[in-house]
Amino acid sequence: MGVVIYFHCRxxxxxxxxxLFLLVFLPLFYRRPIAFWRVAAALFLFVCSCGLGALSVHxxxxxxxxxxxEGSYTVVGTVVSAAYGVYTSEFTFSxxxxxxxxxxxxxxADLWSxxxxxxxxxxxxxxxxxxxxxxxxxxxxSYEFVNDVRxxxxxxxxxxxxxxxxPFYLLNAKLxxxxxxxxxxxxxxxxxxxxxxxxxxIDAGLSDATRRGGIAxxxxxxxxxxxxxxxxxYALAGKLKKFRxxxxxxxxxxxxxxxxxxxSSVRALIMCAVGGGIxxxxxxxxxxxxxxxxxxxxxxxxxxxxxxxxxxLSFGAVAGLALFSGSIQRALKKLPSFxxxxxxxxxxxxxxxxxxxxxxxxxxxxxxxxxxxxxxxxLPVLFLGxxxxxxxxxxxxxxxxxxxSMASGMFSALILLFGAADFSLVLxxxxxxxxxxxxxxxxxxxxxxxxxxPVARAIVAGISVIIVSAxxxxxxxxxxxxxxxGTENAVFVQTNETRVLIIDEDLSLYGCEKFLSHTYxxxxxxxxxxxxxxxxxxxxxxxxxTDLIYVFALQEETGLRKTPVFPAVAFDVGDxxxxxxxxxxxxxxxxxxxxxxDFEESSRFEGELLFGNDCDGLIFYLRHGIIKQI
Numbered sequence: 073m074g075v076v077i078y079f080h081c082r083x084x085x086x087x088x089x090x091x092l093f094l095l096v097f098l099p100l101f102y103r104r105p106i107a108f109w110r111v112a113a114a115l116f117l118f119v120c121s122c123g124l125g126a127l128s129v130h131x132x133x134x135x136x137x138x139x140x141x142e143g144s145y146t147v148v149g150t151v152v153s154a155a156y157g158v159y160t161s162e163f164t165f166s167x168x169x170x171x172x173x174x175x176x177x178x179x180x181a182d183l184w185s186x187x188x189x190x191x192x193x194x195x196x197x198x199x200x201x202x203x204x205x206x207x208x209x210x211x212x213x214s215y216e217f218v219n220d221v222r223x224x225x226x227x228x229x230x231x232x233x234x235x236x237x238x239p240f241y242l243l244n245a246k247l248x249x250x251x252x253x254x255x256x257x258x259x260x261x262x263x264x265x266x267x268x269x270x271x272x273x274i275d276a277g278l279s280d281a282t283r284r285g286g287i288a289x290x291x292x293x294x295x296x297x298x299x300x301x302x303x304x305x306y307a308l309a310g311k312l313k314k315f316r317x318x319x320x321x322x323x324x325x326x327x328x329x330x331x332x333x334x335x336s337s338v339r340a341l342i343m344c345a346v347g348g349g350i351x352x353x354x355x356x357x358x359x360x361x362x363x364x365x366x367x368x369x370x371x372x373x374x375x376x377x378x379x380x381x382x383x384x385l386s387f388g389a390v391a392g393l394a395l396f397s398g399s400i401q402r403a404l405k406k407l408p409s410f411x412x413x414x415x416x417x418x419x420x421x422x423x424x425x426x427x428x429x430x431x432x433x434x435x436x437x438x439x440x441x442x443x444x445x446x447x448x449x450x451l452p453v454l455f456l457g458x459x460x461x462x463x464x465x466x467x468x469x470x471x472x473x474x475x476x477s478m479a480s481g482m483f484s485a486l487i488l489l490f491g492a493a494d495f496s497l498v499l500x501x502x503x504x505x506x507x508x509x510x511x512x513x514x515x516x517x518x519x520x521x522x523x524x525x526p527v528a529r530a531i532v533a534g535i536s537v538i539i540v541s542a543x544x545x546x547x548x549x550x551x552x553x554x555x556x557x558g559t560e561n562a563v564f565v566q567t568n569e570t571r572v573l574i575i576d577e578d579l580s581l582y583g584c585e586k587f588l589s590h591t592y593x594x595x596x597x598x599x600x601x602x603x604x605x606x607x608x609x610x611x612x613x614x615x616x617x618t619d620l621i622y623v624f625a626l627q628e629e630t631g632l633r634k635t636p637v638f639p640a641v642a643f644d645v646g647d648x649x650x651x652x653x654x655x656x657x658x659x660x661x662x663x664x665x666x667x668x669x670d671f672e673e674s675s676r677f678e679g680e681l682l683f684g685n686d687c688d689g690l691i692f693y694l695r696h697g698i699i700k701q702i
Contacts, residue, residue, distance in 0.1 A: 074128075167236075244268060293337050295340030305324075431508055561576045
């Protein structure tokens with residue numbers, strides 16, 4: 073809670089609905105028999121923990137801001153992560169020196185090379201810029217902050233000058249080369265992602281299909297992977313009795329190091345260590361307490377992970393298991409026990425991660441439950457089989473071609489499935505708003521951790537459905553007036569009759585679809601393109617689900633389109649009146665007033681105000697009687 077409060081106060085204003093999050097903690101203070109000292113002790117520890125969380129994230133933020141100035145430098149750094157693209161590849165460096173002076177943090181650079189590997193030491197020359205802190209507590213735009221990437225480099229020249237002595241970096245590079253030498257590119261990228269959690273090399277189409285199919289988590293080293301590896305070694309070392317925990321933990325820790333200690337792998341490692349240690353000494357293991365200890369440890373030392381989608385999904389999945397799997401399994405008691413347990417686990421995970429998926433990615437996969445039902449049982453075989461094949465190929469290089477060809481067949485079948493099937497059916501185009509908090513509060517009170525009579529539980533469930541539905545309707549619908557949602561290169565204007573999307577020349581089709589996935593999922597009445605070079609932007613708009621496209625009258629029409637394009641100076645779309653004031657600027661009038669959009673405008677004026685029912689980060693200023701965007 074301390075981390076949450078700090079991020080809200082540092083990155084955006086704390087709003088009334090945020091207080092609802094406190095309701096999640098209220099049951100912690102309720103324990104029979106109720107006594108003053110119990111409540112006082114719980115409140116004291118709660119306040120101390122909040123203070124510790126706020127202090128931890130403050131230290132992290134100040135450390136992130138402790139960095140060199142922008143400018144031209146000769147940089148030396150070690151590659152710790154690589155994502156190879158068609159034209160350029162993105163590399164992340166650590167152990168940095170700028171003009172011979174050591175600096176903290178990491179650096180990201182795009183280079184024209186696919187021969188650089190993790191563990192290589194490079195000398196680069198170019199302009200260094202500084203990424204900004206996240207603009208809000210949403211996960212978008214927080215990648216650099218979470219991963220301590222303090223610098224961005226536009227490289228003019230670079231050269232490999234050495235090799236790191238870190239054995240995990242060298243093993244990672246060896247693994248990449250081994251897989252790509254022994255498999256086709258697509259199969260090797262999938263296998264590398266399954267083993268290391270680095271899925272940025274997977275083909276974009278396949279990656280999008282797995283995300284929309286709800287199984288992208290199998291290509292990120294998650295608790296499932298660590299749990300499989302830990303359990304396998306723990307079982308094989310049974311003759312060591314109490315000491316079998318040691319080899320299982322050593323291998324799991326080494327594997328986490330190979331995967332750069334991702335948050336999900338660290339969470340699983342902590343839970344495995346605690347659970348294994350408790351069982352070793354004959355004590356009872358409490359699943360929620362294990363989750364709590366892992367979350368406390370991660371947030372204490374890595375508080376920025378709260379902004380990471382990986383953190384929310386990883387802990388959300390196991391929290392869902394802890395809260396619901398038992399009660400759902402009992403409700404399915406007529407089914408065979410193994411099937412009831414498996415279905416209960418699947419439903420529990422999907423139930424608790426639903427708000428995170430909607431708010432972070434803008435959609436929830438309708439296929440997720442079905443695909444996970446079949447793939448999760450196969451994953452241990454797939455993962456352990458690949459793991460053993462790779463170990464054998466590393467120990468006996470002359471067997472690499474044979475053993476990797478067996479693994480390649482499994483991945484070819486998986487790629488064929490996702491290449492041929494259509495998993496585009498998703499829930500999208502809306503935001504939960506405060507409904508996400510209401511959803512989680514309802515989940516807590518309806519779980520088996522809070523005991524209620526069946527009648528009371530049914531009443532709470534009915535009230536929760538009404539509250540969540542009301543929040544979604546109020547967030548997304550417009551009954552009176554105008555709703556405006558905007559980003560740095562897109563604005564969505566919605567009245568009770570009209571839906572208009574306004575985009576600029578820097579927004580791609582993917583960017584448009586991502587923006588609309590959080591705002592509106594229906595058919596648009598019109599798309600307005602603000603641009604000096606129309607062809608790519610008009611063609612982007614033509615792929616959207618819209619009736620009309622409007623451009624500035626003085627521009628020439630170019631490109632291939634199916635949607636009608638109308639050059640205009642002034643036009644009406646329903647009850648929204650628009651007028652171009654230039655090729656890249658527009659005034660929009662609704663019954664709420666008139667405002668001006670110019671995505672290149674960066675000046676700040678006095679008289680700032682919020683406009684419409686929902687600005688969601690879009691702020692306007694008043695000048696000469698016209699409301700303008702900052």
